[in-house]
Amino acid sequence: MNTNRKTKVVIAGGGTAGWMAAAGLSRLIDNIDVVLVESDEIPTIGVGEATIPTLVYFHKLMKIDEAEFLRATQATFKLGINFEGWRNVDEDYFHAFGHTGKDCWAAGFQHFWRRGIQLGVASDFGDYCLERVTAKYNKFAHLPKNGLNYAYHIDAGLYAKYLRKISESHGCERVEGKIDEVCLNSESGFVEALILESGKKIEGDLFLDCTGQRALLIEGALKTGFQDWDSWLKNDRAIAVQTKSVGHPVPYTRSIAHPWGWQWRIPLQHRVGNGIVFSSQYVSEDEARNTLLSNIDGEPITDARLIKFRTGTRTKHWNKNCIAIGLSSGFLEPLESTSIHLIQESVLKLMRLFPHGQVRDCDVDEFNNQIADEIKRIKDFIILHYFVTNRSDSKYWQDCQAFEPPEELAHRIKLFKETGRVFLVNDELFQDSWMQVMIGQGLVPETYHPIVDNMSEQDLANFLNTIKMAERNKVSAMPEHFQYIQHYCSAEEVSSVTEPACASK
Ligand SMILES: Cc1cc2nc3c(=O)[nH]c(=O)nc-3n(C[C@H](O)[C@H](O)[C@H](O)COP(=O)(O)OP(=O)(O)OC[C@H]3O[C@@H](n4cnc5c(N)ncnc54)[C@H](O)[C@@H]3O)c2cc1C
Numbered sequence: 001m002n003t004n005r006k007t008k009v010v011i012a013g014g015g016t017a018g019w020m021a022a023a024g025l026s027r028l029i030d031n032i033d034v035v036l037v038e039s040d041e042i043p044t045i046g047v048g049e050a051t052i053p054t055l056v057y058f059h060k061l062m063k064i065d066e067a068e069f070l071r072a073t074q075a076t077f078k079l080g081i082n083f084e085g086w087r088n089v090d091e092d093y094f095h096a097f098g099h100t101g102k103d104c105w106a107a108g109f110q111h112f113w114r115r116g117i118q119l120g121v122a123s124d125f126g127d128y129c130l131e132r133v134t135a136k137y138n139k140f141a142h143l144p145k146n147g148l149n150y151a152y153h154i155d156a157g158l159y160a161k162y163l164r165k166i167s168e169s170h171g172c173e174r175v176e177g178k179i180d181e182v183c184l185n186s187e188s189g190f191v192e193a194l195i196l197e198s199g200k201k202i203e204g205d206l207f208l209d210c211t212g213q214r215a216l217l218i219e220g221a222l223k224t225g226f227q228d229w230d231s232w233l234k235n236d237r238a239i240a241v242q243t244k245s246v247g248h249p250v251p252y253t254r255s256i257a258h259p260w261g262w263q264w265r266i267p268l269q270h271r272v273g274n275g276i277v278f279s280s281q282y283v284s285e286d287e288a289r290n291t292l293l294s295n296i297d298g299e300p301i302t303d304a305r306l307i308k309f310r311t312g313t314r315t316k317h318w319n320k321n322c323i324a325i326g327l328s329s330g331f332l333e334p335l336e337s338t339s340i341h342l343i344q345e346s347v348l349k350l351m352r353l354f355p356h357g358q359v360r361d362c363d364v365d366e367f368n369n370q371i372a373d374e375i376k377r378i379k380d381f382i383i384l385h386y387f388v389t390n391r392s393d394s395k396y397w398q399d400c401q402a403f404e405p406p407e408e409l410a411h412r413i414k415l416f417k418e419t420g421r422v423f424l425v426n427d428e429l430f431q432d433s434w435m436q437v438m439i440g441q442g443l444v445p446e447t448y449h450p451i452v453d454n455m456s457e458q459d460l461a462n463f464l465n466t467i468k469m470a471e472r473n474k475v476s477a478m479p480e481h482f483q484y485i486q487h488y489c490s491a492e493e494v495s496s497v498t499e500p501a502c503a504s505k
Pocket of ligand 1: 340
């Protein structure tokens with residue numbers, strides 16, 4: 001690459017990954033040309049509608065008008081995930097996006113809660129988390145100083161369209177056509193160009209592989225390699241169906257466990273996204289489809305569509321001058337809605353390590369190490385849901401607990417079980433979540449930090465009760481989630497995607 005001219009970034013693929021990358025780069029990086037190639041003949045994956053709070057910050061960085069984005073994507077707010085039947089067949093718990101209770105310098109809130117449970121003065125762990133209580137009462141509001149953590153449920157197709165408008169308004173060129181060939185430099189092995197079926201040649205300096213499961217560049221051309229994680233995460237199929245809404249959307253995703261997998265429900269303004277994730281070793285596609293179709297509320301508006309996937313990660317996400325973003329880089333099942341977050345992280349890391357002038361090995365290694373660390377922890381967090389559970393009612397659930405967990409996860413579980421302690425690695429994505437899910441899945445610490453005993457029993461009861469009441473009071477002042485949407489971002493009057501209101505670069 002030459003520092004004196006603009007860097008040309010070619011994005012192959014126009015799903016959520018391609019358009020998030022295009023929007024981020026064209027909006028936020030100077031002195032580049034961005035070209036995105038996508039084929040109208042090859043559909044996008046068509047799922048990926050639940051997000052986590054980091055997306056709110058990605059949008060802020062791009063100066064996206066939130067209400068406009070919500071209207072354009074028929075979005076609703078998401079405060080967490082209701083896990084139904086995960087700990088035991090008939091028990092639910094909630095993984096909320098917020099922080100639970102109040103910590104002290106020596107010990108997290110869970111130690112105070114644990115002692116409270118022992119004394120009979122504490123209630124459900126979630127009662128001390130504002131986001132959980134807000135979800136329980138189907139409420140929502142933007143609070144001052146980002147006082148309520150939230151994410152979104154979005155229509156994936158509309159989101160890509162919305163981002164396309166942003167990208168094009170910041171100079172990204174879209175080329176329609178099917179990529180037929182990926183040309184590599186015979187000496188360096190770098191990608192030089194994409195050749196389309198039409199014969200058109202698109203040359204570039206940097207190539208982003210956003211071709212989804214096809215992974216045309218990173219694997220098809222560069223043969224990068226893939227690390228399978230299917231010994232830990234057994235699910236390899238999903239069936240997705242969209243249904244009509246039958247009630248007001250709730251501000252959370254539902255995750256409903258089955259004897260051989262689990263089912264999602266994602267409420268949007270205009271419809272509900274449903275799907276079932278399962279392992280083909282334990283159930284037939286027909287049975288999974290029937291289970292899904294008999295566990296939906298509204299009338300289906302699409303066919304129930306099978307999606308096969310492979311769990312694992314590309315051995316390098318950045319190889320030569322090609323960066324795999326989205327499904328081309330690997331996949332972890334959507335249990336904690338982490339894929340769109342990983343797209344965003346890849347885009348942001350690429351911006352921070354952007355190779356103006358030349359691709360340096362040190363930048364590539366840094367990118368790969370950071371991404372590998374992040375994915376490894378997300379993988380562990382997802383495994384936790386299967387490994388720690390009281391369910392043993394099927395071979396699937398028995399097998400989920402019969403393997404050795406990854407070393408770091410095994411340590412976290414042991415530490416929490418024996419001492420109630422949780423320590424986070426710097427900048428870790430999931431924080432309070434570790435506690436919420438460990439407790440939710442049925443792992444209550446055997447003991448608590450002795451500093452809690454500095455409080456009298458009465459003081460502890462008052463402390464717990466004050467937090468609980470404060471959260472309830474805040475929630476009682478909030479409007480219903482649906483009312484809030486109607487007032488703030490109703491998509492009812494939007495018939496097509498509106499022009500995004502972005503400030504210039
Ligand atoms: C069952 C399931 C549920 C999921 N749920 C969630 C969720 O709730 N939350 C979440 O964060 N993530 C979720 N994901 C992941 C999420 O769907 C993806 O990360 C996201 O949609 C990005 O996909 P993509 O853009 O990489 O690929 P795709 O959407 O498949 O897009 C690929 C693009 O490449 C183009 N393309 C391919 N080949 C060619 C070619 N030869 N020539 C030209 N163009 C080509 C296609 O036209 C398309 O534009 C889920 C995934 C699955 C499988």
